[in-house]
Amino acid sequence: GENVEQHPSTLSVQEGDSAVIKCTYSDSASNYFPWYKQELGKRPQLIIDIRSNVGEKKDQRIAVTLNKTAKHFSLHITETQPEDSAVYFCAASRPSSASKIIFGSGTRLSIRP
Amino acid sequence: EAQVTQNPRYLITVTGKKLTVTCSQNMNHEYMSWYRQDPGLGLRQIYYSMNVEVTDKGDVPEGYKVSRKEKRNFPLILESPSPNQTSLYFCASSAKTGFGGYTFGSGTRLTVV
Numbered sequence: 001g002e003n004v005e006q007h008p009s010t011l012s013v014q015e016g017d018s019a020v021i022k023c024t025y026s027d028s029a030s031n032y033f034p035w036y037k038q039e040l041g042k043r044p045q046l047i048i049d050i051r052s053n054v055g056e057k058k059d060q061r062i063a064v065t066l067n068k069t070a071k072h073f074s075l076h077i078t079e080t081q082p083e084d085s086a087v088y089f090c091a092a093s094r095p096s097s098a099s100k101i102i103f104g105s106g107t108r109l110s111i112r113p
Numbered sequence: 114e115a116q117v118t119q120n121p122r123y124l125i126t127v128t129g130k131k132l133t134v135t136c137s138q139n140m141n142h143e144y145m146s147w148y149r150q151d152p153g154l155g156l157r158q159i160y161y162s163m164n165v166e167v168t169d170k171g172d173v174p175e176g177y178k179v180s181r182k183e184k185r186n187f188p189l190i191l192e193s194p195s196p197n198q199t200s201l202y203f204c205a206s207s208a209k210t211g212f213g214g215y216t217f218g219s220g221t222r223l224t225v226v
Contacts, residue, residue: 044215
């Protein structure tokens with residue numbers, strides 16, 4: 001079955017610097033890769049996603065890149081701000097089996113003032 | 114407002130006492146799923162449903178039951194809760210296409226003593 005590995009498990013960056021979180025997946029048939037942000041005590045919320053037919057997607061300060069050959073994808077946050085502090089989860093699925101979204105183990109991102 | 118509603122938010126119970134966590138969505142989503150979240154383990158899928166009367170096991174189904182008698186509701190049942198089921202539980206739903214990811218409920222923090 002699908003397995004998603006996420007690194008690092010914790011990340012601390014200076015406010016204003018960039019943060020990068022990396023994930024690898026095992027199922028080459030996966031073609032949808034969402035990223036979720038979970039603030040303390042809150043539910044996970046979708047922040048950006050990418051389909052396998054594109055290599056990069058950007059939304060303001062966040063971007064996701066996908067390398068299908070290597071089966072890895074990354075989340076990039078630029079100009080980090082205190083409100084970016086949260087746990088971030090990557091995930092992978094085949095929308096033909098959309099109910100089987102597999103999540104990575106999460107990255108706790110802390111932004112230092 | 115489009116949402117997934119879980120109840121209760123917090124529950125403390127004793128070993129062996131049957132309980133049900135309710136989940137309802139108002140987005141007419143076909144797919145629904147239950148996850149448990151434990152420190153360092155991320156989000157692990159318990160059960161999922163692709164439509165009414167169609168359910169299947171996720172990665173950690175032992176000790177849980179579900180039913181999908183109506184499209185909007187997907188209750189999680191613990192017939193005989195044990196302390197190792199102490200966790201944070203999330204219900205989630207998504208459209209049939211799979212793209213767009215899951216919308217999560219606000220979570221149920223369960224403690225079994």
